Amino acid sequence: MVSAADRAKGPARTSVWLDVKSGRDRDRGRGRKSGQPAGLDRDKIIEATVRLLDSEGAAKFSMRRLAAELNVTAMSVYWYVDTKDDLLELALDAVFGTLPLPDLSTETDWRDQLRELATGYRALLVRHPWVSALIGTFLNIGPHSMAFSLAVQQVMRNTGLPPHGQMGGLSAVFQFVYGFGTIEGHFIQRCATAGMSQDEYFRQAMGTISEQPEFRESFANASELMEARGGDTVEDMRERDFGFALELLVAGIEAMVARA
Amino acid sequence: MVSAADRAKGPARTSVWLDVKSGRDRDRGRGRKSGQPAGLDRDKIIEATVRLLDSEGAAKFSMRRLAAELNVTAMSVYWYVDTKDDLLELALDAVFGTLPLPDLSTETDWRDQLRELATGYRALLVRHPWVSALIGTFLNIGPHSMAFSLAVQQVMRNTGLPPHGQMGGLSAVFQFVYGFGTIEGHFIQRCATAGMSQDEYFRQAMGTISEQPEFRESFANASELMEARGGDTVEDMRERDFGFALELLVAGIEAMVARA
DNA sequence: CTTGGTCTCGTACACCGTACAAGGGGTCCT
DNA sequence: AGGACCCCTTGTACGGTGTACGAGACCAAG
CATH class of the missing domain: 1.10.357.10 (Tetracycline Repressor, domain 2)
Structure with missing residues (x-):
């Protein structure tokens, strides 16, 4: 499996989502049993990101702050996301998931x-x-x-x-x-x-x-x-x-x- | 005259414009004849800021880049503006000045x-x-x-x-x-x-x-x-x-x- | 036991905003 | 003329940033 660093060498992407593989493959980490203490996980990272952004604002947010919140080194996070921008893009999509969508049948006005x-x-x-x-x-x-x-x-x-x-x-x-x-x-x-x-x-x-x-x-x-x-x-x-x-x-x- | 550093010690402002003195006093520098080589000036700084932001985008903009563009040290700029944010706020207002306002008499539709x-x-x-x-x-x-x-x-x-x-x-x-x-x-x-x-x-x-x-x-x-x-x-x-x-x-x- | 993949960490680089202190040139007063 | 003062520029330094790189630690498979 390619590492974050390896993939970053390709041509410049403009969105995480334009790299079809990245999002899905990395989810395999979710099912792991082991490794060192940190129970890191893409979803946990995204959740912590959203929480930090909400509570302290975008200006105060940094990879090191985030890592500290997760009791991890900054570089550990980079195993799950390629760049800070990618992470932000993921967080952005995540909050859109909290938006309840109404009944859209043509029967309601x-x-x-x-x-x-x-x-x-x-x-x-x-x-x-x-x-x-x-x-x-x-x-x-x-x-x-x-x-x-x-x-x-x-x-x-x-x-x-x-x-x-x-x-x-x-x-x-x-x-x-x-x-x-x-x-x-x-x-x-x-x-x-x-x-x-x-x-x-x-x-x-x-x-x-x-x-x-x-x-x-x-x-x-x-x-x-x-x-x-x-x-x-x-x-x-x-x-x-x-x-x-x-x-x-x-x-x-x-x-x-x-x-x- | 108070220096940028002195004024920064006051209570936190939320906008350049909320500090009535700052904008006007600093303009006195415009009429100066001399000092060392650099013909710096608040308006020139703002103009260069706008130019850089337009051409390279907000992400690439930095005080050091701006200073280089003006053939000056980064800290020289700080004589004319208190913070980078203040400068951006000034640049923001400056571009609004380029917006032509239409005739607003009630005769036109x-x-x-x-x-x-x-x-x-x-x-x-x-x-x-x-x-x-x-x-x-x-x-x-x-x-x-x-x-x-x-x-x-x-x-x-x-x-x-x-x-x-x-x-x-x-x-x-x-x-x-x-x-x-x-x-x-x-x-x-x-x-x-x-x-x-x-x-x-x-x-x-x-x-x-x-x-x-x-x-x-x-x-x-x-x-x-x-x-x-x-x-x-x-x-x-x-x-x-x-x-x-x-x-x-x-x-x-x-x-x-x-x-x- | 060895190999290889998965994950974490420490170090390092280049860059950022800006505090601080030192100093040079000009103007004005004595 | 000498000094004091002010305006402005500069160099250095501090604590931050994103992230590249390489060294491991742990586990599963051969």
């Missing part, structure tokens, strides 16, 4: 299917803020990601949009959720590291902005609009905005269906 | 204003793929970013959406563009580093996916749908999808306006 997938995707991005960057940088074609992607395509087929518009509609909805969840997740994470509540953090940023003279007047009505929202928290506002945007998108799809 | 801002924003994200990650990780409240943000808010006011829905509508449109541009930019960048055309790369990925047995049948109609698009390139498809999504969003806004 596509609107509900869409809302469910969208909220689930958003929750995923908020719970795992490190995911956003990886979705951008990797191809994201692992089995779980693909299952999600296919579910999304199925829902779009149920909308009644013409075939040539399904991909566009899919983009409109899920790139929106991606953008929204990304910004939201990072914002929450920043508040946490700054040790502030979301409202405190928000208020501070608003204050600094309105101190800059060139934005004083143009920002006046914006902040009035904020105050006019009453005693709502930042979370409340965000929730309402997300809901409104989602209904807007549903309405948009309906309009495009009617237009066809 | 808000639909055109929206389309123009959206396409501009998309182009920005594609031209500078490194921007996406920074928008996520930073607050993004520099002057140019704010100008863009205010313009967007102005357009949303022109739509006729009820005040409580303007933020949601804004999210729907611009988080979509953010998501779309991010994925698009990274995809193009990956093709470039892999030395393939977008079509080649796309075809390879599709091939690998359809090799995995669990997706064989569910992917069959998807790939049929792809082939049915005729001789269009990946770029063509993307262009059409973006256009369709944008019209869908416009239609969605109209529907929500009518509903109010």
